[in-house]
Amino acid sequence: AQTVTQSQPEMSVQEAETVTLSCTYDTSENNYYLFWYKQPPSRQMILVIRQEAYKQQNATENRFSVNFQKAAKSFSLKISDSQLGDTAMYFCAFMIGANSKLTFGKGITLSVRP
């Protein structure tokens, strides 16, 4: 079975600073996709970034980037120049090939302090 582990339940960061959210996963598959989703308080789940397992290059979307370590089965999210609007719950998720089912981690609550 595939599992996604987010071991940090909460983190806090000062505005304009950089923060890294950790995620590890476990699978025996070779073809899979990894995602980070953001869920602001009482608001909609938003896709932040996607990484294909076959790509060695780490994905980047503006202030968001990932550190994908396939051998270590690690997929961390780095948020640069943190903004107050980044305050949210962040979920790491995993999908095997065309299976299309997302397996989510427990999530981490990120608070950005002014």
Add this chain to the structure above:
Amino acid sequence: SAVISQKPSRDICQRGTSLTIQCQVDSQVTMMFWYRQQPGQSLTLIATANQGSEATYESGFVIDKFPISRPNLTFSTLTVSNMSPEDSSIYLCSVLTGVFYEQYFGPGTRLTVT
């Protein structure tokens, strides 16, 4: 991406009754999903709804309790039947886009059963 709407956005229901949640997407999609999320918790997949076939339910979820319809490529409904307070949760639909295997989520329906 995809724009997804859900109705109702929230409801308070009495135990023993049923509620049907609607999910509408602005483009044709093959795969739609229904999730349940306790506030502040992670998402649990209820079922996968493909147009033209029966929904596929995850372990712990049964069709009699959560019947799903998928009449076309832009619409689906989830019914929560014979509700109990344990069914109080947020119910989300999501759709899979074919190009990059990305899932996009609706805003959710917050259900409270009294």
